[in-house]
Amino acid sequence: MAEPMTPDEVVRALTHWRVPFRRVDGWRTRNRNKVGPWGPVYGLVVHHTGDDADDKIDLDLIVRGRAGLPGPLAQFGCDDDGTIWLVACGRANHAGGGDPRVLGAVIEESYGGYPPKSREHTGSDGSTDGNNNFYGVETFYSGSKAPTAQARRSLVLLAAAICHHHGWSAKSVIGHKEWSDWKSDPGHVDMKAFRKAVARRLREGPPNPVDQDVYLERAARRLRAASIHLVLADQNLKRAIDEGAKVRVIRGRTRASAEATKEDAARLGRQ
Ligand SMILES: [Zn+2]
Structure with missing residues (x-):
């Protein structure tokens, strides 16, 4: 070969x-x-x-x-x-x-x-x-x-x-x-x-699609620090960031979408 x-x-x-x-x-x-x-x-x-x-x-x-x-x-x-x-x-x-x-x-x-x-x-x-x-x-x-x-x-x-x-x-x-x-x-x-x-x-094997591009919403910055730490403490998400996954901050999204990002993190943890 x-x-x-x-x-x-x-x-x-x-x-x-x-x-x-x-x-x-x-x-x-x-x-x-x-x-x-x-x-x-x-x-x-x-x-x-x-x-x-x-x-x-x-x-x-x-x-x-x-x-x-x-x-x-x-x-x-x-x-x-x-x-x-x-x-x-x-x-x-x-x-x-x-x-x-x-x-x-x-x-x-x-x-x-x-x-x-x-x-x-x-x-x-x-x-x-x-x-x-x-x-x-x-x-x-x-x-x-x-x-x-x-x-x-x-x-x-x-x-x-x-x-x-x-x-x-x-x-x-x-x-x-x-x-x-x-x-x-x-x-x-x-x-x-x-x-x-x-x-x-x-x-x-190939990385999970979610690892590819981790979106942290600007709204997440307005959540309590504790919530943000909760997101970042997720080991898989943290590893994705350590490995250089792109973190893109998007202006003007709602708190709801920041929460959705937390759900992504939780889902990653289960994979
Ligand atoms: Zn060379």
Whole structure:
């Protein structure tokens, strides 16, 4: 099952895993297949773009590339709000050269917390080209601090969707810094902990629809503090928020709708 996913399979997998995603025009046929092989695929490499530019600028960069590095620069982008952008389908310019020992460890999924430390990078004598074998997701942040909670949550869902499609474990997901000894991305993401979150998501399956988008009404702010604490104390709701579920505050709703949100929380508790 190392055939790369088709565009339809990508959409099906991401929909099933409730990954919040949007399509960049032309993504189905955007790739660099003409310059090298694509597949067999063995895993997913997580990246950061390395800047805190406007997400639109980062997205444009990944689609087009930059001087000396033609796009697409990944199959997927992940913005600060946790939207996964479908950029390309096929070979992309993201992983570059890396260590074949790491590739072997990913294929075997046999390593402990971390794959063997990479000793290779683009252009080094013993390197192998990761663009042949890895999907890539570029996360739109500088790496000088952690990605947003929403971005991290969506990255975990995306990784779970891809691993589940191929029958892989979370050990098929690595950071660029684990592939190339030149790289430090994704910054402030411990990949062992990240893989643990992916493994847990794979065990638990796709999130509940209610987890996807938790609405806390502005009216709830006017309820007694005790009521609000009651809502937030619900473990499942709290976990959804911890995992980066979007909390949207809507102006002008009634107390009744705030109460309905409490009911949602109670329902979550029973699921
Ligand atoms: Zn990278």
